[in-house]
Amino acid sequence: MSSTRFDIIVVGAGIAGLTSALALQGDGARVAVLDRHRAGTEASWAGGGILCPLYAWRYPQPVLDLAAEGMRRYPELLASLESPVDPERWVTGMEILDPVGAGESAATISATLDSVGIAHEWRNRNAKGNSGNAPALWLPEVANVRNPYLIDALIDTLPSRGIELFEHRAAEGLLYEEGRVVGVATRKGEMHAARVVVTAGAWSEALVPGLPAGSLFPVRGQMLRLEPRPENGLDRILMDEGVYVIPRRDGSVVVGSTVEHAGFDKSVDEATQECLHDKACRLWPRLTGARITHRWAGLRPGSVDEIPLLGAHPEIENLWVNTGGFRNGLAMAPATANLLADRMAGRPTAIDPTPYRLERLIGG
Ligand SMILES: Cc1cc2nc3c(=O)[nH]c(=O)nc-3n(C[C@H](O)[C@H](O)[C@H](O)COP(=O)(O)OP(=O)(O)OC[C@H]3O[C@@H](n4cnc5c(N)ncnc54)[C@H](O)[C@@H]3O)c2cc1C
Structure with missing residues (x-):
């Protein structure tokens, strides 16, 4: 040719x-x-499709800088697209129920988020109405997109x-x-x-x-989707113990994710999927009984x-x-x-x- x-x-x-x-x-x-x-x-x-790093303060500063700049630029990118397809960017906010890990404090987390302009507030009562010993972290400006769209x-x-x-x-x-x-x-x-x-x-x-x-190497993440039901009632991204639930506009809920070093293998396994599902239902009990409609895995591009x-x-x-x-x-x-x-x-x-x-x- x-x-x-x-x-x-x-x-x-x-x-x-x-x-x-x-x-x-x-x-x-x-x-x-x-x-x-x-x-x-x-x-x-x-x-x-969450447009903010999870536990953002645990990433190297250069990642945070790019992510924060990406978050700011999304509206402009989406407005520039010429397509009948709506990527469904939705500013739901994200609530993290276990933000403070070993060696971290609310003050250091706040300082890191402030340094890149990620708005946040600490809450003593979390989305589930619980007031635990540790405060939850609310990130009101976090959006998600329906990434296939x-x-x-x-x-x-x-x-x-x-x-x-x-x-x-x-x-x-x-x-x-x-x-x-x-x-x-x-x-x-x-x-x-x-x-x-x-x-x-x-x-x-x-x-x-x-x-x-x-x-550079693949890092597998397993995911699942729960059927849309009015009783799911999820209006924000929720995250605890490394597992998150993401509401989509059609009422379905995406649950993720694992971080696995399994080479270029994109298969999902029953035990891991069950674990993700159980954790999601504990995180937001109204999801209990929702049918799983899809299960999948993808390979993130990891760098050393x-x-x-x-x-x-x-x-x-x-x-x-x-x-x-x-x-x-x-x-x-x-x-x-x-x-x-x-x-x-x-x-x-x-x-x-x-x-x-x-x-x-x-x-x-
Ligand atoms: C389960 C999971 C959950 C995630 N959640 C989020 C999230 O909530 N928020 C977020 O910001 N990020 C998330 N990520 C990460 C994000 O999806 C990836 O970082 C991002 O999609 C990487 O994009 P990419 O274009 O570099 O790679 P890819 O989307 O993998 O694209 C690479 C492309 O290159 C093609 N290709 C490979 N080799 C060749 C070749 N030799 N010639 C031609 N084409 C080739 C492939 O076919 C592929 O289409 C998640 C990832 C996974 C797997």
């Missing part, structure tokens, strides 16, 4: 790839996005921006000329571009030469220091990376895409790009 030349080829059409493509096209680039499957059917489909809306927007999407087209390797990347090899032929961006989620490591083995990899390859010209969203890839997406586009255009950035650079792992 003779290849068309693009300005930029984005490899991987999850939330990172789709938002990156839109941000890069905004700079006037001719952009193509490839996915080896149907676009948006991996982690970005599987996630819970968000993906659909992003995909719908691509053609109107002139972005070409190639589904079922895996990048099998990078093409080089004189040591510089000039495109990607696919089973359907070579595709050429001035620059290539790897956004292949948990599968990215194989496409980024020089990364030490284990820099839990910080995304975002920036230029330090040794290979024309190769860029935006991955490693781990548990917060949906929340961070508008911020990571923007940071990438600013870096690629050589503009000043809203956030210091240093902590995300690949140099921390390559060529040190």
Whole structure:
């Protein structure tokens, strides 16, 4: 196949790839996005869609900075989409019933949240009406999106921006000329571009030469959905002991999640699903009796220091990376895409790009 030349080829059409493509096209680039499957059917489909890190203060500062910036940018991103599909962003707030872990205090948690502008208040009586010994934490501005719908809306927007999407087209390797990347090899032929961006989620490591083995890896999360019923009556995200329940607009409730190192295996198991279900019913007893309609698992793109990899390859010209969203890839997406586009255009950035650079792992 003779290849068309693009300005930029984005490899991987999850939330990172789709938002990156839109941000890069905004700079006037001719952009193509490839996915080896149907676009948006991996982690970005599987996630819970909570637009705030869970127990946010336990993440490294660079993650918090991107997540907080992502939360701020979501309304603008959604308003820019051209699609009949509504991603159902819903500001329900999130209540965490066990916020203070070992070695933490309400004061240190508040200081961290204040540092990134995440509104919060402490409550002595939690959503279930209990007043326990420890206060609950209420985050009134936290929203969730129906992430499969968000993906659909992003995909719908691509053609109107002139972005070409190639589904079922895996990048099998990078093409080089004189040591510089000039495109990607696919089973359907070579595709050429001035620059290539790897956004292949948990599968990215194989496409980024020089990364030490284990820099990027899959982290499985199991989820389930409970049927919509008026008596579910859930009006906020609730979280306790690592398990959360998320209300959707149609009255269904999404329950998650596990954090498992199981390689590229997306299966679910009965015992874990039962445990998630039991915990959800303890967390919000009105869910007892609701039928489970779906069970699934997805693979989060984990990175060795839990910080995304975002920036230029330090040794290979024309190769860029935006991955490693781990548990917060949906929340961070508008911020990571923007940071990438600013870096690629050589503009000043809203956030210091240093902590995300690949140099921390390559060529040190
Ligand atoms: C159970 C679960 C719950 C989660 N909950 C939340 C949450 O509530 N809030 C939040 O912010 N985040 C959440 N996350 C994390 C979030 O979903 C991820 O961080 C994010 O979706 C990662 O997006 P991505 O685009 O990097 O990866 P993916 O969505 O996995 O996309 C990568 C894409 O690259 C493609 N690809 C791979 N290799 C190739 C190749 N060689 N050539 C072409 N294409 C390729 C894949 O097919 C895939 O479509 C959750 C994740 C899971 C699994």
